[in-house]
Amino acid sequence: MRFIYAFLGYSLILISGIFIFSFCMVQVSDEPQKLITFLLAILFFFAVGLAGFKLTRLGHRGRQEKRERQILQFAAQNRGRITPAELAMALPFSAEECQTVLETLCDQGIAQLQITDTGNLLYVFEGFLSETEKTTSKNPLDR
Secondary structure, three states: OHHHHHHHHHHHHHHHHHHHHHHHHOOOOOOHHHHHHHHHHHHHHHHHHHHHHHHHHHHHHHHHHHHHHHHHHHHHHOOOEEOHHHHHHHOOOOHHHHHHHHHHHHHOOOOEEEEOOOOOEEEEOOOOOOHHHHHOOOOHHHO
């Protein structure tokens, strides 16, 4: 579905650009009726291009969310501690893409960046609890 949104979005942007260019190349006469028609056509195709842009953003946002889900699944399998290199080897993303998504997750407060003694980056996801932690949890008001 994301591919369809992106394809439709880029198609709408292309079509609207072609029509806006075509309308601009047509010489406008001094008649007010033709000028109004010209301006309405430009406005309409600008709106179509804007809708296409929104569709492409929707397609890209879905792809980003899918990457985040895959990274979170990988982090859960590794007890919430992963390195960008491990992630790039395990998932079909480049090391740069992995690094970008991990930084985004840190900015959102989902992960924390730590540095090992050897200087490697380690991303820690605190939200993954062991079964023991889940079963021994207590009501915060009972403390």
